[in-house]
Amino acid sequence: MENNRRDFLKLAGMAGIGLAGAGIIPSYALGAEGTPEQVGETPRVQHFNMSGYSAPKLDKVRIGFIGTGNRGSAAVVRMSKVGGVEIKAIGDLRAEKANAVKKRLEGSGQDPQLYTANSEEWKKICERGDIDLIYIATPWVLHTPMAVYAMNHGKHVCVEVPAATTVEECWQLVETSERTRKHCMMLENCCYDFFELLTLNMARQGFFGEIIHAEGAYIHDLLEGDFSKDKYYDQWRLKMDASRKGNLYPTHGLGPVCQVMDINRGDKMDFLVSVSSNDFMMNEKAKMLAATDDHYKQFVGKPFNGNMNTTTIRTNKGKTIMVQHDVTSPRPYSRIHLVSGTKGTAQKYPLPARISNSHTGWFSEEEFKALEEKYAPPIIKKVGELAKQVGGHGGMDFLMDWRTIDCLRNGLPLDQDVYDAALWSSVFPLSEKSVNNRSNSVDVPDFTAGSWKTNKPVDISMSKGGTTEVKLK
Numbered sequence: 001m002e003n004n005r006r007d008f009l010k011l012a013g014m015a016g017i018g019l020a021g022a023g024i025i026p027s028y029a030l031g032a033e034g035t036p037e038q039v040g041e042t043p044r045v046q047h048f049n050m051s052g053y054s055a056p057k058l059d060k061v062r063i064g065f066i067g068t069g070n071r072g073s074a075a076v077v078r079m080s081k082v083g084g085v086e087i088k089a090i091g092d093l094r095a096e097k098a099n100a101v102k103k104r105l106e107g108s109g110q111d112p113q114l115y116t117a118n119s120e121e122w123k124k125i126c127e128r129g130d131i132d133l134i135y136i137a138t139p140w141v142l143h144t145p146m147a148v149y150a151m152n153h154g155k156h157v158c159v160e161v162p163a164a165t166t167v168e169e170c171w172q173l174v175e176t177s178e179r180t181r182k183h184c185m186m187l188e189n190c191c192y193d194f195f196e197l198l199t200l201n202m203a204r205q206g207f208f209g210e211i212i213h214a215e216g217a218y219i220h221d222l223l224e225g226d227f228s229k230d231k232y233y234d235q236w237r238l239k240m241d242a243s244r245k246g247n248l249y250p251t252h253g254l255g256p257v258c259q260v261m262d263i264n265r266g267d268k269m270d271f272l273v274s275v276s277s278n279d280f281m282m283n284e285k286a287k288m289l290a291a292t293d294d295h296y297k298q299f300v301g302k303p304f305n306g307n308m309n310t311t312t313i314r315t316n317k318g319k320t321i322m323v324q325h326d327v328t329s330p331r332p333y334s335r336i337h338l339v340s341g342t343k344g345t346a347q348k349y350p351l352p353a354r355i356s357n358s359h360t361g362w363f364s365e366e367e368f369k370a371l372e373e374k375y376a377p378p379i380i381k382k383v384g385e386l387a388k389q390v391g392g393h394g395g396m397d398f399l400m401d402w403r404t405i406d407c408l409r410n411g412l413p414l415d416q417d418v419y420d421a422a423l424w425s426s427v428f429p430l431s432e433k434s435v436n437n438r439s440n441s442v443d444v445p446d447f448t449a450g451s452w453k454t455n456k457p458v459d460i461s462m463s464k465g466g467t468t469e470v471k472l473k
């Protein structure tokens with residue numbers, strides 16, 4: 001039960017370390033053995049329920065971005081196309097990255113100040129009095145320290161996936177968001193992909209009946225990019241793969257199915273078991289590269305994560321979720337996104353996506369289109385086509401950004417709260433714990449402190465809001 005209990009003194013100490021250490025913790029330093037555990041016997045007390053929380057309306061949303069590599073730079077450009085957004089600051093320790101994205105903003109009317117002097121300059125962005133939202137797209141291990149610092153300085157936070165890499169960090173996010181009453185939204189963009197939104201709306205309308213089981217995944221061959229010297233800053237991703245175990249990136253698969261199953265909002269994860277294969281590829285790749293390039297010798301013999309991880313979660317209501325992780329095998333991209341209920345089923349991958357309500361087969365293309373039309377959620381009807389034009393993984397990234405800003409401007413709860421960020425991210429360290437313990441079951445903490453029983457499901461109806469303009473020019 002240790003994951004459901006906390007030691008507040010330890011937590012306070014860790015928060016201090018998190019702030020002081022932000023920007024200097026090597027991303028590969030928190031290996032399995034170093035993963036902080038929950039200790040002590042103090043039951044969790046919720047300070048304030050952030051689920052369904054509406055912050056005061058913001059007419060303009062003034063944003064400071066931290067991290068403008070592959071992902072952050074695209075986010076800056078997308079946000080410049082959302083009405084009511086002012087891009088006030090951009091921070092990246094690589095000045096060339098910040099400069100490049102500032103150049104891409106030319107003609108947009110946005111003129112952000114750049115913060116590029118060193119690895120701690122991002123704090124100055126969080127400390128400014130004229131910023132409402134900090135948008136974080138840095139290496140994983142910096143996410144929680146940056147998010148906590150930003151909330152402690154009165155800012156809402158949007159943070160890339162995963163929001164945290166240890167259970168302790170998950171608690172820090174929850175604790176800080178509740179105490180400061182600042183939103184901490186993890187940028188789980190897959191919740192905004194078109195088929196995922198469709199199935200969420202279908203679930204709400206009862207198409208699937210009672211949902212019994214769901215599956216998700218992150219199956220994406222990143223082997224070349226991981227070993228590249230310049231794809232990721234300081235090869236942070238390879239260093240994580242070489243030091244951590246389990247499902248390192250569970251949130252793309254989990255987010256959409258958790259929304260469909262009302263996890264944290266009517267049901268909750270109870271426990272999980274996680275199994276990993278050995279690594280058959282990464283060490284071989286390191287050896288091959290090291291034969292001609294000494295740089296790669298540091299990776300040879302490292303405890304690489306197994307190529308395939310499979311984690312199964314059981315919920316309090318007796319439902320199951322399976323989520324997989326494989327970032328090395330040469331196989332087509334898949335997030336699976338299977339929803340299986342008493343009355344119907346949907347499965348996105350392998351593409352094309354399909355829907356069925358019987359054992360005899362999937363609906364025809366024509367029938368699929370009719371269902372798509374019938375169950376298209378309001379957000380797709382309103383900005384789906386515009387989002388496709390702006391782009392970002394086919395439009396889902398823009399749907400997420402637009403919706404988030406629209407909620408902040410209309411004083412609406414965000415679709416993803418700090419409990420979702422903590423829970424979906426926690427499957428990373430919890431799966432690691434199970435893998436390191438012969439796949440024994442691990443309890444999943446209740447980050448909501450019992451409020452999952454009464455928290456309202458994500459609002460797919462868009463009954464309020466929808467007033468924010470999309471600026472295509």
Ligand SMILES: NC(=O)c1ccc[n+]([C@@H]2O[C@H](COP(=O)([O-])OP(=O)(O)OC[C@H]3O[C@@H](n4cnc5c(N)ncnc54)[C@H](O)[C@@H]3O)[C@@H](O)[C@H]2O)c1
Binds near residue numbers: 138187234
């Ligand atoms: N949701 C998605 O679909 C999606 C897609 C890609 C990446 N991501 C996430 O986005 C994040 C960034 O990934 P990426 O591919 O852009 O990596 P990246 O290495 O290209 O970018 C990270 C940036 O952070 C900067 N940085 C590092 N330390 C810093 C510090 N102390 N202060 C300021 N800047 C600092 C680096 O210079 C770099 O430009 C990761 O968390 C990743 O998982 C999400």
